[in-house]
Amino acid sequence: MRLVQHKQEAYWFYRFLSIFYDKIVNPLFWTVPMRDKALQLGQLQETGIKVVDVGSGTGFNTEGIVKIVPPQQVTCVDQSPHQMSKAKAKPELQGCTFLQGDAENLPLPSNSFDRYVSAGSIEYWPDPAKGIREAYRVVKPGGLALMIGPLEPANPVGRFIAELWMLFPKEEEYWQWFRDAGFADLQVCYVKPQWVDGKGKYGIALAGRKPLTATTEQPSSPSAETAPEKMGLGRRLLMILRVLIGSLAGFLFIPAALLGYVRMAFTDQSHIPEAERERLNRHQIVALLISAVLILLLIALLR
Numbered sequence: 001m002r003l004v005q006h007k008q009e010a011y012w013f014y015r016f017l018s019i020f021y022d023k024i025v026n027p028l029f030w031t032v033p034m035r036d037k038a039l040q041l042g043q044l045q046e047t048g049i050k051v052v053d054v055g056s057g058t059g060f061n062t063e064g065i066v067k068i069v070p071p072q073q074v075t076c077v078d079q080s081p082h083q084m085s086k087a088k089a090k091p092e093l094q095g096c097t098f099l100q101g102d103a104e105n106l107p108l109p110s111n112s113f114d115r116y117v118s119a120g121s122i123e124y125w126p127d128p129a130k131g132i133r134e135a136y137r138v139v140k141p142g143g144l145a146l147m148i149g150p151l152e153p154a155n156p157v158g159r160f161i162a163e164l165w166m167l168f169p170k171e172e173e174y175w176q177w178f179r180d181a182g183f184a185d186l187q188v189c190y191v192k193p194q195w196v197d198g199k200g201k202y203g204i205a206l207a208g209r210k211p212l213t214a215t216t217e218q219p220s221s222p223s224a225e226t227a228p229e230k231m232g233l234g235r236r237l238l239m240i241l242r243v244l245i246g247s248l249a250g251f252l253f254i255p256a257a258l259l260g261y262v263r264m265a266f267t268d269q270s271h272i273p274e275a276e277r278e279r280l281n282r283h284q285i286v287a288l289l290i291s292a293v294l295i296l297l298l299i300a301l302l303r
């Protein structure tokens, strides 16, 4: 079903999610240790490199990039002005270039970046293979692209809810998209937050190199295909319904994550060094307490 795997739907989803994305939602699913491990595949230490972060959102992934690459060499692209305004306000990201644009039709010349990075955005793209071909186009021959994204949940109930919300690709699909686009020397690593237990995979980081022998393509310009969709009343109503149901499915993962953290608090964590333990922040603790009070009130009212 994948109700929010569309540009307009994703736009409206982030119109509202951007308000509490950084403080409450994002740190439950995409943590600093996960990000820093995934970014290692991007080989960002090389001096003088130009990096583009696609689907950069509020700049959480970009904050990891600018720990290694000077902000003046980093370009952020996102289709959501609401997400981007949060990134623009972050002191660490001053000096980055911000462009509003579509991952499947990047407003960037061909062969212009040494590194392409995208984290947690591919799941909203209607045509992920096209987005990865765009990564290939904008990266210079010899440059690297790094895609970080979710994987299909192993649990059938989790998979059903996840797929109602957005795209959770199979691992083979990521590899196939990279190979079909022309990337070589693929490198992979897997990431998950500490509250996710079990052996199943959660998120993937896949990097590939554009061969030095790659031919130079012409710069592309936005095509009619990706021009902003004109919506009639029917399509608007359908979109509102899709965003509401898709968001509801997505939001079901929040209590699951909060409960995961509560469970962690009662289990032995001695195998994780103290400084590396992932914990709820104060905003999430307040959200957890408010949710608990609301649930108790609801139970009391229904009795």
Ligand SMILES: C[S@@+](CC[C@H](N)C(=O)[O-])C[C@H]1O[C@@H](n2cnc3c(N)ncnc32)[C@H](O)[C@@H]1O
Binding pocket: 007, 010, 011, 014, 026, 030, 054, 055, 056, 057, 058, 059, 060, 061, 062, 077, 078, 079, 080, 083, 101, 102, 103, 104, 118, 119, 120, 121, 124, 125
């Ligand atoms: C989960 S957020 C990830 C943000 C950031 N990369 C991070 O690591 O926190 C996904 C972002 O992808 C953006 N996005 C979704 N579809 C897009 C598209 N077709 N083109 C550009 N950005 C897109 C959304 O606006 C949102 O900001």
